[in-house]
Amino acid sequence: MANPDIGLIVCPCCDFAGAHVRQTAKGRAYIVCDDCSSQTFARGSVSDASIRRRMLPIAAVPVQPDPAPDAPPEKKPKKRTAAAVSPAPTSEPKTGGFGNWLNL
Ligand SMILES: [Zn+2]
Numbered sequence: 001m002a003n004p005d006i007g008l009i010v011c012p013c014c015d016f017a018g019a020h021v022r023q024t025a026k027g028r029a030y031i032v033c034d035d036c037s038s039q040t041f042a043r044g045s046v047s048d049a050s051i052r053r054r055m056l057p058i059a060a061v062p063v064q065p066d067p068a069p070d071a072p073p074e075k076k077p078k079k080r081t082a083a084a085v086s087p088a089p090t091s092e093p094k095t096g097g098f099g100n101w102l103n104l
Pocket of ligand 1: 016033
């Protein structure tokens with residue numbers, strides 16, 4: 001099983017800001033960079049302390065909040081009201097034509 005991350009640090013090889021700091025079984029810190037695939041091991045107490053001093057401890061890394069589930073778009077109720085429905089055409093007998101001319 002891989003050693004757990006204990007912090008994040010800038011990769012000394014490629015300047016990737018999200019390189020992982022892990023700890024060996026013997027308690028030495030080392031850097032694993034997913035960007036350039038480098039591994040930088042502390043072989044003494046000075047380099048171990050240097051890595052630990054420069055890293056951002058994993059407890060201090062802000063946890064990205066889960067994105068809020070997309071709220072379904074607000075649905076407007078589509079109620080068919082009497083006002084929204086166009087009135088049915090009336091079938092009144094049309095007057096006009098020659099008879100209309102006579103009523104003037
Ligand atoms: Zn790197």
